[in-house]
Every structure is written in structure tokens, then in C-alpha cells.
Amino acid sequence: xxxxxxxxxxxxxxxxxxxxxxxxxxxxxxxxxxxxxxxxxxxxxxxxxxxxxxxxxxxxxxxxxxxxxxxxxxxxxxxxxxxxxxxxxxxxxxxxxxxxxxxxxxxxxxxxxxxxxxxxxxxxxxxxxxx
Amino acid sequence: xxxxxxxxxxxxxxxxxxxxxxxxxxxxxxxxxxxxxxxxxxxxxxxxxxxxxxxxxxxxxxxxxxxxxxxxxxxxxxxxxxxxxxxxxxxxxxxxxxxxxxxxxxxxxxxxxxxxxxxxxxxxxxxxxxxxxxxxxxxxxxxxxxxxxxxxxxxxxxxxxxxxxxxxxxxxxxxxxxxxxxxxxxxxxxxxxxxxxxxxxxxxxxxxxxxxxxxxxxxxxxxxxxxxxxxxxxxxxxxxxxxxxxxxxxxxxxxxxxxxxxxxxxxxx
Numbered sequence: 001x002x003x004x005x006x007x008x009x010x011x012x013x014x015x016x017x018x019x020x021x022x023x024x025x026x027x028x029x030x031x032x033x034x035x036x037x038x039x040x041x042x043x044x045x046x047x048x049x050x051x052x053x054x055x056x057x058x059x060x061x062x063x064x065x066x067x068x069x070x071x072x073x074x075x076x077x078x079x080x081x082x083x084x085x086x087x088x089x090x091x092x093x094x095x096x097x098x099x100x101x102x103x104x105x106x107x108x109x110x111x112x113x114x115x116x117x118x119x120x121x122x123x124x125x126x127x128x129x130x131x
Numbered sequence: 132x133x134x135x136x137x138x139x140x141x142x143x144x145x146x147x148x149x150x151x152x153x154x155x156x157x158x159x160x161x162x163x164x165x166x167x168x169x170x171x172x173x174x175x176x177x178x179x180x181x182x183x184x185x186x187x188x189x190x191x192x193x194x195x196x197x198x199x200x201x202x203x204x205x206x207x208x209x210x211x212x213x214x215x216x217x218x219x220x221x222x223x224x225x226x227x228x229x230x231x232x233x234x235x236x237x238x239x240x241x242x243x244x245x246x247x248x249x250x251x252x253x254x255x256x257x258x259x260x261x262x263x264x265x266x267x268x269x270x271x272x273x274x275x276x277x278x279x280x281x282x283x284x285x286x287x288x289x290x291x292x293x294x295x296x297x298x299x300x301x302x303x304x305x306x307x308x309x310x311x312x313x314x315x316x317x318x319x320x321x322x323x324x325x326x327x328x329x330x331x332x333x334x335x336x337x338x339x340x341x342x343x344x345x346x347x348x349x350x351x352x353x354x355x356x357x358x359x360x361x362x363x364x365x366x367x368x369x370x371x372x373x374x375x376x377x378x379x380x381x382x383x384x385x386x387x388x389x390x391x392x393x394x395x396x397x398x399x400x
Contacts, residue, residue, distance in 0.1 A: 121135040122364045123155045127170035128162060129350075130335065 163339035172359030248341030
């Protein structure tokens with residue numbers, strides 16, 4: 001296992017296989033995001049236009065890799081899936097969206113039954129498949 | 132307030148919690164389709180239709196040398212199971228009654244679960260839903276009251292799916308008659324038929340009151356999709372001095388994406 005992937009915080013024999021797989025995906029996502037950041041900085045610093053274009057192309061490929069790793073994580077983490085569903089591609093202020101969701105949890109307001117999501121009053125049954 | 136109008140009901144927050152909890156308990160017990168098929172949503176009450184990605188040519192385009200196609204969509208169906216709870220029972224909850232008579236809530240939950248599962252497994256033509264049993268491309272496998280034959284029949288169903296290139300794990304929705312027979316029967320060596328079936332499938336055996344016979348299906352994902360607009364919720368209808376009328380409400384659509392991915396086990400008589 002690579003050094004970063006090996007950086008488990010608890011003894012490996014105490015971890016479930018799915019936890020270790022999610023750790024791999026999380027580290028992979030971190031590496032992709034870090035690479036994007038590095039490319040951004042190199043592009044800013046370089047004065048060679050051709051090199052800047054190569055770096056920008058490579059940086060954007062890392063974004064694809066990051067999106068793929070994130071999607072894998074979403075499919076293997078129900079809570080993350082819920083939060084991504086609540087925040088990604090939403091309109092308006094993100095902090096306001098958080099307040100709106102907290103209000104719904106307390107049973108206030110109309111709920112997100114408008115543009116997406118479920119109306120306040122839902123029994124929250126959803127899928128009953130064993131994960 | 133939203134379309135459920137819960138705030139208009141003469142029902143306290145505490146009573147709503149008890150009513151919701153009772154409905155949820157019964158629904159989780161009776162719903163079978165959601166234990167076996169993919170669930171998408173909830174997408175909201177205003178989610179009216181699924182995009183099917185196909186078009187139908189439209190006659191008489193509105194101008195010369197122009198063609199017209201109409202997008203094909205599958206509308207969501209709104210299901211409601213109304214019920215009525217006595218106000219004395221509702222009022223007693225606020226006085227600390229933790230065993231109110233909420234029988235009508237459970238009864239409505241059973242009806243709502245049955246409506247959803249009948250739509251999933253056997254379709255609902257008026258709502259544009261083709262059920263799994265009707266959509267499957269495989270011949271029905273006959274079953275009888277001889278429950279010792281069930282492991283063999285289930286194995287044949289799994290073999291049909293495998294031959295069609297449908298991977299597992301597999302599960303089975305057992306109708307009420309099948310379920311009773313299967314759990315009561317042991318094979319000649321004393322091994323329970325239920326356990327043998329579970330071993331063959333590699334997946335869950337689900338009691339499904341809405342199924343006629345039994346249905347073996349793949350659980351690999353992507354073959355059957357239950358799309359929820361408004362997930363099961365309780366809304367307020369009206370009230371008088373004696374009772375409050377409410378309804379369990381949901382909007383849904385169901386699609387069989389891979390008709391090869393299920394086999395129907397049907398009673399011959």
C-alpha cells in the first residue's frame with residue numbers, strides 16, 4: 001500500500017474491509033484535489049503560454065478523476081449521498097440552504113417539496129434494500 | 132404549509148408523531164418492492180413524469196417541410212389511502228396515552244403498501260405501469276402446493292436468469308400463500324425449505340403480500356426502478372367534531388428496464 005494510503009489511524013486488523021476501501025477512495029480524492037491546486041499555482045507562475053495550456057489541460061483531467069472518485073464515495077456512503085443530494089446543483093446561497101435544511105429537520109416551513117426533495121411530513125421511508 | 136396541509140389539522144405535534152410512527156412501522160413491515168428494486172428519489176411533489184428518451188412522430192406538422200416528434204414520458208401516479216381517526220383518541224395522546232387506538236392508520240398503511248407493491252409486481256395499467264410479472268420475457272414457471280418442489284423451481288428460475296446473462300445476487304418476493312407454505316415445510320432430511328431457497332438465491336427472501344405466486348429477480352441493480360416523487364406521507368383532508376380525516380399520500384412511477392431480469396413462479400390453478 002502506498003504511503004498515503006497506508007496512513008490508517010487505527011490498526012488495520014480492527015477495520016472493516018469497506019472502511020479500508022472508502023479510505024482508499026478518500027485518499028485518491030485528496031490526491032486529485034491536491035494536484036488540481038498544484039497545477040493552478042504552476043499555471044499562474046509559468047510565463048510560457050504553451051506550457052500553461054498543457055498544464056491547464058492536465059489539471060482539468062484531474063478534475064475528472066476527482067469527480068469519479070467522489071461518485072464512488074457517494075455510492076458507498078449513504079450520509080454523504082444525502083448531503084450531496086441536498087447541496088449539489090442547488091440554487092441560491094449555500095449557507096442559506098444549510099439553514100433551510102436544518103429548519104426542515106425541525107419540521108418547520110414548507111419543506112423542500114418545491115424544486116426537489118420531499119415535502120415536510122414525509123415518513124422518510126425511501127429504499128428498504130439492505131446495504 | 133405545503134400540499135399535505137398538516138398545519139390545518141386539529142392534531143398536536145405529539146399526536147402527529149404517534150400517527151406518523153404507527154404508519155411508518157406498518158409500512159416498513161408490509162412494503163416488499165422497496166426491499167428488492169432500485170429506489171430513486173424522493174424527487175418532490177412537483178416531479179410529474181419520467182423522461183423516457185424516446186419520441187413518437189406527430190401527424191400534420193405545423194408548417195411545410197417540418198417534422199414533429201412528441202417526447203415520450205411516463206407520468207407519476209398519485210396514490211392516496213384515506214383514513215379517519217377519532218378525535219378522542221388524538222386528544223388522549225396529549226394527556227399521556229401511549230396506546231391510543233390508531234387502527235385506522237395501520238389499516239391505511241397496509242392498503243398503501245399493497246397499492247405500491249401491486250403496481251411494482253403486477254402493474255397498474257390505468258397508471259401506465261407495467262409490473263415485473265407482466266414485463267418478464269421468461270415463461271412462467273408453474274408451482275403448486277408441494278413446497279418440497281420449491282428449491283428446484285427456484286434453482287430453475289436462477290438458471291434461466293443466468294442463461295440470459297443476468298448476474299446475481301438474486302432475491303425472491305414470496306406471495307402470502309407461498310410464504311406460509313415455504314416457512315412451514317422442511318425437506319426430507321429436515322432442512323428448512325426457506326434456508327435452501329436463500330442459499331440458492333444468495334439474496335433475500337421477502338414476504339410480499341401483493342404478489343401472486345412468487346417472483347425471482349436479480350438484485351444486481353439497474354433492472355427495476357421505483358421512482359418516488361413524494362415519498363409516503365400523511366396529509367390532512369378535513370375534520371368534524373368526532374373525527375379527523377387524513378390520507379397516506381405518495382406519487383410514484385415504476386419501470387422495468389431489463390425484462391429478462393425476473394422470472395414469475397405462478398400457481399397452475
